Structures are given as structure tokens and as C-alpha cells.
Amino acid sequence: MKLYEQLKLRSQEAGCAGFGVTGAEPFDAVADTIERRRAAGLAGKLQFTYKQPETATAVTHSFAWARSIVVVSWSYLPEAGSPGEPSPGVGRIARFATEDHYRGLREALASLQALVVGAGWRAEVLVDDDRLVDRAAAVRAGVAWWGKSSLVLDPRHGPWLLLGSLVTDADLPADEPMVRDCGACDACMPACPTGAIVAPGVLDASLCLAHWMQVGGPIPVELRAPMGDRVYGCDDCLDVCPPGFKRLTDVAVGPGRVDLLELLATDDKTLLEKYSHFYVPRRRPRFLRRNAIVALANSIAQARQVGAVSSPATADAQAVLAGFLGDPDDLYRSHAAWAIGRIGGEQAVPLLQHQLGRERVDSVIVEIEAALAVVGSE
Numbered sequence: 001m002k003l004y005e006q007l008k009l010r011s012q013e014a015g016c017a018g019f020g021v022t023g024a025e026p027f028d029a030v031a032d033t034i035e036r037r038r039a040a041g042l043a044g045k046l047q048f049t050y051k052q053p054e055t056a057t058a059v060t061h062s063f064a065w066a067r068s069i070v071v072v073s074w075s076y077l078p079e080a081g082s083p084g085e086p087s088p089g090v091g092r093i094a095r096f097a098t099e100d101h102y103r104g105l106r107e108a109l110a111s112l113q114a115l116v117v118g119a120g121w122r123a124e125v126l127v128d129d130d131r132l133v134d135r136a137a138a139v140r141a142g143v144a145w146w147g148k149s150s151l152v153l154d155p156r157h158g159p160w161l162l163l164g165s166l167v168t169d170a171d172l173p174a175d176e177p178m179v180r181d182c183g184a185c186d187a188c189m190p191a192c193p194t195g196a197i198v199a200p201g202v203l204d205a206s207l208c209l210a211h212w213m214q215v216g217g218p219i220p221v222e223l224r225a226p227m228g229d230r231v232y233g234c235d236d237c238l239d240v241c242p243p244g245f246k247r248l249t250d251v252a253v254g255p256g257r258v259d260l261l262e263l264l265a266t267d268d269k270t271l272l273e274k275y276s277h278f279y280v281p282r283r284r285p286r287f288l289r290r291n292a293i294v295a296l297a298n299s300i301a302q303a304r305q306v307g308a309v310s311s312p313a314t315a316d317a318q319a320v321l322a323g324f325l326g327d328p329d330d331l332y333r334s335h336a337a338w339a340i341g342r343i344g345g346e347q348a349v350p351l352l353q354h355q356l357g358r359e360r361v362d363s364v365i366v367e368i369e370a371a372l373a374v375v376g377s378e
């Protein structure tokens with residue numbers, strides 16, 4: 001059997017959803033797109049492939065010997081389950097991160113790598129790496145098509161796919177790109193809670209909630225309420241994608257639900273271990289807690305709107321937030337002030353006023369005053 005057929009068979013045995021091969025020539029049009037989007041401010045604070053587009057779009061920059069790129073896709077449903085209905089004190093994690101769903105993909109690629117190396121060729125695995133634009137490679141290798149959400153999809157799994165590649169000096173036959181598109185469907189565009197899909201296939205990362213949960217610094221105030229109960233990632237543009245509906249029917253509720261008070265009480269070391277598969281900026285758990293503070297307030301505020309939250313639950317949340325309002329870290333203080341204002345109720349004004357009397361950081365004073373204004377307008 002030829003190496004191509006052996007690799008395809010091995011990928012199927014390893015549980016990959018899709019397999020394809022493309023040449024190692026650069027993705028020149030993608031390099032231009034990245035530069036243009038960065039210049040237009042659509043990259044937000046992202047680094048990744050935006051850091052060095054010329055490297056991300058030409059594997060020969062990193063591997064001068066590269067001849068072919070073997071691309072595989074990995075479906076993470078139904079295992080990733082569903083976080084279910086919103087509930088006070090409960091946060092949600094997007095399905096791609098309910099556990100390390102990249103593990104199976106990496107194992108499959110390691111197995112393909114062993115096959116290629118065993119046949120006498122060189123091979124490097126690239127998954128979510130700054131040295132390859134995974135989606136462009138998947139499209140050119142015929143594994144998936146470009147969706148209007150900017151995700152790539154296949155007919156069986158919709159957008160619920162992770163991607164990985166093997167770069168090799170073996171000269172493998174290339175597959176044809178998948179000739180499909182979303183047709184008239186643009187369900188993902190209005191489904192985005194912040195309008196981040198600004199044109200078909202164009203994501204403004206500076207509006208994408210998944211982006212803000214993965215970068216450092218404060219979350220823009222106007223995006224905190226739309227963040228809802230999310231702690232990490234956002235699935236709204238995937239949830240409404242019709243080719244993915246079949247995969248969503250078998251999921252169990254449970255994975256992806258997080259007890260927010262428990263998360264906020266967890267020490268740094270345990271948090272980093274438990275969520276080691278998250279991209280946490282500079283491995284600093286304060287950014288994960290920042291997300292949880294916002295999600296906690298939203299989970300209570302949303303439930304209160306439909307009369308589904310008890311006073312003790314609100315009091316417990318406000319007590320935990322009061323602790324963060326007095327924390328030495330001003331990132332916590334500013335987000336806790338916002339969160340206390342968002343939850344409101346009797347305890348909010350005294351808590352905020354107490355901190356206002358002793359606060360010295362201008363940006364936090366602004367947040368406390370804004371929170372007091374929100375509570376005052378209730």
C-alpha cells in the first residue's frame with residue numbers, strides 16, 4: 001500500500017473525522033488577509049498567527065524541507081456534551097474545552113508521524129500552532145469548507161471539528177479542495193451575541209467573546225453583559241449551524257458546567273492544573289477568575305430577570321464578590337465592582353461606597369462610580 005493510503009487508513013483507525021493532503025506551497029492570499037485584518041483592527045489583542053503572518057502562512061519558513069501537509073480533523077461531539085440551561089452560580093465552558101479534546105487528535109497525529117518517519121521521511125506535528133493557519137490548510141486539503149462564521153465545516157460534523165497537521169518531506173499526492181459553501185445560510189451571523197461576524201467569513205476578533213476570555217487585561221465593559229455565563233470560549237455561532245445539528249442531538253447535559261463559587265475559591269496551582277488545557281494568558285489564573293467574576297454576576301442577573309434566583313444565592317455571590325472588591329489586585333477590584341452593580345440588591349450600595357471611600361486607582365474608581373449609577377437607576 002502506498003504511504004498516502006497507509007496514512008489515510010491509520011487516521012481512520014485512530015478516530016479522525018477527516019483526512020486530506022495538500023502541498024507545502026505558501027498560503028499567500030491568507031498572509032494578505034491577516035495583514036489587512038490586523039491593519040483594520042480586526043485582530044483585537046491576538047498574537048498567534050497574527051504575530052508573524054509570513055511564518056504562519058508558509059510552513060517552509062519553519063521547515064525548509066517541507067513538501068506536503070497532511071491534515072486531519074477531529075470531532076469532539078457528542079463527548080463534549082452540553083452545559084445545559086443557564087443557572088445562577090453556574091458558568092459554562094465552550095464544548096471544545098470541556099476537557100482536553102485535542103488529546104485524541106495529537107495521539108492520532110503522533111501515530112501518523114511514526115508511520116512517516118518509519119518509512120524514512122521527516123515529519124513534524126502542528127496543532128494550534130503559530131506556524132500554520134490550520135483552517136486554510138484544511139480547506140486546501142479537501143477536509144472541510146469555509147463557513148461564514150470563519151470556522152471550517154464538513155457535511156457530517158458541521159463546525160464541531162478540531163484540526164491538526166503533519167508537515168513532511170514526503171511528496172504525497174494532493175487532494176482537491178472541498179467544493180462546497182454555506183449557500184444562502186447565514187444563521188451564524190445574527191447568532192453572534194456581539195455581532196463579531198462582520199461579513200461572511202470575516203470575524204472581528206476585537207468583538208468575539210472567545211477572544212476576550214483568552215487575552216489579558218480588563219474585559220471591555222460593553223462586552224461583559226453579553227458574555228453571559230461563559231467562562232471560556234463561546235459556541236453561539238456553532239450551535240446554530242445546520243450541518244452540525246445532527247451531532248448536537250446525542251449530547252448529554254453536564255460537561256461544561258462549572259460551579260463558579262468553587263472556581264473562585266480555588267487556589268492558583270489547582271486552577272492551573274484543572275484547566276491546563278485552556279489558553280490562560282501568561283499562565284496567570286487571575287484572568288480565569290476575572291472571567292468567572294463576570295459570569296457569576298451574569299448568571300445571577302439573568303436568573304433574576306425570570307424570578308429564578310433565591311436571596312441566599314445572591315447573598316453568597318455578593319459576599320464572594322465583596323472579597324474581590326477588597327483585593328490588592330485592581331483587575332479583580334474593577335470587575336468585582338461591575339459585578340456587584342450588575343447583581344444589585346440591598347448589599348450593593350454599601351459595598352461599593354465602602355470601597356469608593358478607600359480606592360486609590362482611578363480606573364477602579366470609574367468602575368465603582370459606574371456600578372453605583374447602575375444600582376441607583378434600578
Ligand code: B12
Pocket residue numbers: 029030033034037046048049050094095096127128129130131132133134135136146147148149150151152153159160161162163164200201202203205208210211214232233234235237238
Ligand atoms: C487566533 C484563533 C482564534 C481567535 C480568532 C479567530 C479567527 N477567526 O481568526 C479567537 C480567540 C477569537 C478564536 C476563537 C475560536 N476558535 Co480559534 N483559533 C485561532 C488560531 C490560533 C488562528 C486563526 C487565524 O489564523 N486567524 C486569522 C484569520 C485571518 O483567519 P480566518 O478567520 O480563518 O480568515 C479566513 C476566512 O476569512 C477565509 N475567507 C476568505 N474569504 C472568504 C470568503 C468566504 C465566503 C468565507 C466563508 C471565508 C473566507 O480566508 C481567511 C484567511 O484564511 C487557530 C489555530 C491555527 N493555528 O490556525 C484556532 C482555530 C481557528 N480555532 C478553533 C476553534 C475551535 C475556535 C472556537 C470555536 C473556540 C470556541 N468555541 O470558543 C472559536 C470560534 C470563533 C470563530 N467564529 O472563529 C479551531 C477551528 C476549527 C474549525 N472547525 O474551524 C482552530 C483551527 C484550532 C484547531 N487547531 O482546531 N480562535
